Amino acid sequence: MKSINPDDFKVIGKIDLSSIPTNLFNGNSDDEKEDKLDKVQLKLSEIQDVMYAHNRYGVLICLQGMDTSGKDSLIREVFKEFNSRGVVVHSFKTPNSSELEHDYLWRHYLVLPEKGKFTVFNRSHYENVLVTRVHLEYIMNENLPGIETVTDITPQFWENRMQQINNFEKHITQNGTIMLKFYLHMSKEEQRQRLLRRLEEQKHNWKFSTGDLKERDRWDDYMHYYEEAINNTSSEYAPWYVIPADDKEMARYIVAKIIWEEMQKHTDIKEPEMDGKIRENIEMYKQMLKKED
Template sequence: MKSINIEDFKVVGKINLSKLPTKLDIDTDSDQEEEALDKVQVKLSKRQDAMYAHNKYAFLICLQGMDTSGKDSLIREVFKEFNARGVVVHSFKTPNSSELEHDYLWRHYLALPEKGKFAVFNRTHYENVLVTRVHPEYILFENLPGIEKVEDITPQFWEDRFEQINNFEKHISQNGTKILKFYFHMSKEEQRERLLKRLENPEDNWKFSTGDLKERERWDDYMKYYEEAINKTAKEHAPWYIVPADDKGVARYIVAKIIWEEMQKLTDITEPELDPKVKANIEVYREQLKGK
């Protein structure tokens, strides 16, 4: 297997999605990919246990990508070795009536991870500058002052949203939440193949939605707005990583490796030490328990 440098996927300047690869050849087969992922999974799990005990940092993992890009299966595979108490997954769908009574970031604040834990946002606060760009009529449901019709939504409105999102991420970062944002860069042809598979495989039929086809017709618009959102919100404290997603196995390994290496940077995370008085009397306590 070819070595992977996580810096190759990190957005450090302006990007053009059309010029970035959707598939990465790491000279391996599916069994080797799975074995490599298994090794990282175990290390992640042990490190997360230490982070949980340390109780100072939290991790927010943001996953974005077109339909069928592999977000759901990646969550299942990358985090399956985690202690259940250490990771919470949130799948943000269309805002409900209660959520629409608050600002668009409110529900995301509520879902932020506690110290010592991971939160995975499967679709994220970025939907508010992606789906709403393709379908600006959705903004009208937010009942915002000064916006009565789509024509009232100016370019400055979107600039303000980018600034709000940057401020949101900066705020939580400064308070101990480590943010990693992943865009699953899949080709349109690969999406076509995966949608066909859903239709052709009875076990996967339930995953298919006619809405997927409607959104697919707006592919170029989505690419345009993803590119803009990433370019405007890639920050050192909240980095974006562009993950080639045509090969799900490789994508999972890349994401797991990035999370692992970012966790390694938190060098102050240590297992809490036993109280010296308790430690000095371990043999006494052991004998007490043996006698009961």
């Protein structure tokens, strides 16, 4: 299998999503992909253990993608070997009445990762420059000053909002949050096949919603806004990675490998040294415990 280089997927300049493949790797067996992922899963769980003891960083993973792009299953598989206390997943739905009484970033601040832990945003603050651009009427629920009708929502409004997101991400990363953002890049045809599978396989029927078809009708709009959001918010401190997602198994491995490779750059993450006085008396403590046999 071809080695994974994070820089091959990292957004470091302007991108055109229509020119980026949604399936890069062909010919790899499922067993091979599963074996590769298994090994990275264990490595990630080990770094989380060390990170917990180090207690200086939290890690925020943001996942974005169209319906059926594989976000849920990716979370399940990539973080499968973690201590359950070491990873927290938040899925952001339509803001509730309490959340709408605050600015759009408020609910995201509340659930940022604690030091020593990973947090995964399944959909994220980026919904506020994606779905709200496709459905401008959603902005009206925020009751913003100067926005009386959707005609008041200008291009400058979106530029301001993306700059606010950049400021938010810069703030949290300067205060100990390692942030990685992944866009699961799936083809429209692959989404069609996955939606059909939800209808044809009874065990997947519950996943289907007529809303999926309505959003699919706006595919081109979503691609345009995804591209614009990624181009305006990929930074060195909070980079975007565009992951080919037509092959779910390969997408999981690529994301896991990128997280692992990026974590290796933080060479200061180490287990703390044992207290000197304890180390001096370690043999005595061992003998005390052995005498209890």
